[in-house]
Structure formats: C-alpha cells, structure tokens
Amino acid sequence: MTAIADKTPMTLRRNRDFGLLWVGAGFSFLGSRVTALVYPMLVLWSSGSKTTAGLIGFTALLPQLLMQLPAGAYVDRFDRRRLMLVCELGCVLALGSLAIPVATGRLWMPHLFAVAFIEGSLLVFYQLAERSAVPHLVVAEQLGAAYSRNEARTRGAAMIGQPTGSGLFAVGNAIPLVFSVGAHLVSLVSLLGIRTRFQVERGTPPAAVRSEIADGLSWLWRQRFLRTVMLVLAGTNMLYQMLVFALLPLFRDEGRPKGLVGVVLACSAVGGLLGALTATKWMRVWSLRRILLVGTMVWAIVTPLLAAAHNVFAMGAVFAASGYVGGVFNVPAIVYVMRITPPTMQGRVSSVANLVSSGAMALGWVAAGLLLTTLTPRQGIAAIGAAMALMAVLAMLSPAIRGADGAAETEPLA
Structure with a gap:
C-alpha cells in the first residue's frame, strides 16, 4: 500500500483512492438507510404496536x-481498511439471514432485534474508520471540500434510501x-481496490483499551466549547428522531400510503444534500x-409547523x-474536530463526539414511543x-458558547 507521505497533491476528482472510499461508503450508507426505516415498518404494519416499533428503532440505534467508545479505540489501534471490510461482510451475512424468514413469513422477533443491533454496531465501527481515514487520503487543504462531499454523499444516500x-x-417485505x-x-468490493494506508504508524505500542478510551474522554472534556456543542446536538438529534418516528403512526392513523413516509423523509435528505454542498460557502x-x-433557531421555528401541516408537500418542506x-x-x-484533534486520537475523539451527539438518537425512538401512547401524533409533534x-x-x-474567544470557534473555518 502507498503511504500518505508519498502522495502528491491532486484534485479530489483525480484522487482515485478517495473516490473509491467515497463511492463504497455511499453504497454502505445507502444500504443502512434502507433498513433503518424497514425495521419499524416490519413491526408496525404487522402488529400495529407503536411501543414495539419504537423499541426496534431504539435497538438499531x-x-x-x-x-x-470501544469502536473509537479499536479504530485507532487496528488496520482501518481491514476493519471496514469485516464490517461490510458482517452486514451481508446478518441481513441475508433475515431476508429468508421475512420472505417466507416466518419472522422471529428476537432475530429481527438481533440483526438490527448487529448492523447498527458494525455501522458504528465503519463510520468511525471511514471518517478517520479521510485525512490520510487527501491533503490538509482539501479537508473541508472532502468532508463536504462526504456529507453530501451521506445525505444523498438518505434521500434515496428512505423512499427506496x-x-x-x-412491493415485498x-x-x-x-x-x-x-x-x-x-x-x-470498492474497499478492496484502495491502496493508500488509512492511518499513520503509532510510535508507541497501544495501551489498554480502557486507558485509550479514558484518554479520548479526558481530551474532549477539556474542550469546553466542543463539549457544549455536542450536548446541544444531542438534544436536537434526539428530538429529530422523535419527529421521524411520529410520522409513522401519523400516516398510519390518517390512512396515508405508507410509501409516502419515505418520500417525506427524503425531503430532509434533499435539504441536507443542498446544505452539505453549500457548507463551504457558509464556512467562508x-x-x-x-x-x-x-x-x-431555524429548527425551533420550523419544527412546530409540522403539527399543523396536513399537506404532504408542506410536511416535506x-x-x-x-x-x-x-x-x-x-x-x-467535522472539520473543526479533525483539525484540533491529534492524528493518533482521531478515532477515539470522533467516537466520543458521536456518542454524545448521535447516541441520543436511540433514546429518541423510545421517548417517542412512550410519548405517543398518551398523545396523538400531532399533539406529540407540537x-x-x-x-x-x-x-x-x-x-x-450557554456561557461556553457565548464566551468562546478562540479563532477556531469565532472566525470562519474556510
């Protein structure tokens, strides 16, 4: 494999290895977005249980x-490309084992819950390894553009995956x-074609996993602005997942075609895709x-509007x-985190950031399931x-956000 030091600067379009990683991860995220909506739909349309549907969504997240935290430590100590290959093979085997009983009408609920958890676990390892690999495939000046394309790819996968x-x-479960x-x-297959190493050699042998996790937690905790931002995102991510879940019983109770659920959610992906493509302009x-x-503030303004929206186009907007x-x-x-994080800690710090900001999404499904047992879907959305x-x-x-005075926090990043 080629070392990153041997690479000469090139445009992202000509960067073969980055292109293979970009395409491969796009297909991986597409597959995951397809199943994310199918798990609760399998439960909701077969049993009608909102609580169980919320639990399967919680299990997947x-x-x-x-x-x-353990994934971050292993991403920093093991070969990231090989780890990603294992994750993809595991997803193929787990989902393949579920397709047969679903097709024959012999689905066993513990099997469904197990596959949802396994796929979600493998996705965590894959995402952390993929994100940490990017700085080793492109030059530092291209990080903003690379992560912008990655975010656009992820949003595009959601845009296609949810309605798909x-x-x-x-058509068939x-x-x-x-x-x-x-x-x-x-x-x-895409990963097999990449030649560049996904990490630098560590100068010292890795410490115990617990010690490395503690190092990542300690480093992030000292970043007062970053840890506060992560807590804010944890709250908003949890609420957004509750909003997504509320659409399922809303469409079911109002007799709307179930295929339109994915179409409405795809509008979020379309907006996210446009946001990712224009992110570098806002960063300037x-x-x-x-x-x-x-x-x-924008989230606070638009979210309550959904409670009064009866037109599918308005919901999509x-x-x-x-x-x-x-x-x-x-x-x-992401650019901010990767720039301020030491290269040998990128996996661990990303894992802590993901735990705080994205881990709350799992709680959102349980909270929504409980909330909607006492409120109607539209009351819950309000x-x-x-x-x-x-x-x-x-x-x-927040004092940490208002009082931030560092250049990385208060000046444009690009």
Missing part, C-alpha cells in the same frame, strides 16, 4: 450508545433487505458558533428546511416543537 426502503417494502445486501457487497463567512446558533440546517452544520463541525425551541434558548444562553 442502541450501538450509537454502547459501541462508540418504503417503496420496496410496499424482504425486497429492501436483499437490496441492502447488494449495496454492502458493492462497498466491500460565518464561524462555527454563529452557524450553530442560527441553525438551532419542513423536513427539507430542517435537513438543510443539519447539512450546513455537520461539515464545519410537544417536540416546544422542546426544540427550548434547546435554541439554552444554546443562546
């Missing part, structure tokens, strides 16, 4: 809470699972702090606006909107 998942589910298996196979004029504060803000914010946030407004107020009043 539970690895975001349980696996982040619900559409294929309407097992078809989206077979589709996802094929997507992970494409990703596996606004600081990370301003992007965060304005973004939370709300999700598109919310997705745009998320797409704009994610790119500078309550979620009020909580989002509270998050915006807390962000504006």
